[in-house]
Amino acid sequence: MNSLSTVLIVVGLFLVGGIISFLKQGMPKSVIVLLGIGAAMSLTAGLLRIEGLWA
Numbered sequence: 001m002n003s004l005s006t007v008l009i010v011v012g013l014f015l016v017g018g019i020i021s022f023l024k025q026g027m028p029k030s031v032i033v034l035l036g037i038g039a040a041m042s043l044t045a046g047l048l049r050i051e052g053l054w055a
Contacts, residue, residue, distance in 0.1 A: 008046030015039035 019035045 002049070005046045005049035008042050008049065012039045012041075012043035012046060015042060 015035050016039045019032055019039065022032050022035065
């Protein structure tokens with residue numbers, strides 16, 4: 001596991017925390033969906049780099 005995959009996973013988890021926080025605050029659903037897409041992309045990219053499927 002290199003530093004880029006670690007950074008991608010940490011950013012993805014940070015965005016997931018933002019989703020939870022925004023849901024509790026009652027923010028607009030469009031912002032929550034946008035954060036969800038970003039979190040999913042970041043976590044997926046980090047996991048693919050760990051597995052070596054995406055160089």
